[in-house]
Amino acid sequence: MQRNVGGLDxxxxxxxxxxxxxxxxxxxxxxRERALVxxxxxxxxxxNALVRYCGGNHLLGIDTT
Incomplete structure (x- = not known):
């Protein structure tokens, strides 16, 4: 997986x-349901913040690194 989350994001x-x-x-x-969600x-x-990869960003072609 290529990193696509960085900086302020x-x-x-x-x-x-x-x-x-x-x-x-x-x-x-x-x-309880709202708290669980x-x-x-x-x-x-x-x-996402720890791994620095977001599947949604990948699908949309967004790269904030």
């Missing part, structure tokens, strides 16, 4: 990913 994905994973812990019992989205963004 990588920072934004990392910060937003951490924020969404932390939001998972903040929800109470009445909103937020945690999965956050984990995906963190994975």
């Amino acid at each position: 990588r920072i934004v994905r990392g910060v937003l990913g951490i924020w969404l994973v932390v939001a998972f812990a903040a929800y109470r019992d009445d909103k 937020a945690a999965i989205a956050g984990a995906g963004l963190l994975q």
Whole structure:
């Protein structure tokens, strides 16, 4: 896989990913589904930031490195 995530894009994905994973812990019992979706989205963004590859960027031909 060729890297296609870098610079400001990588920072934004990392910060937003951490924020969404932390939001998972903040929800109470009445909103479990929404919290789970937020945690999965956050984990995906963190994975993109750490690996520096995004399949969506690849499909759209976007390269921010």
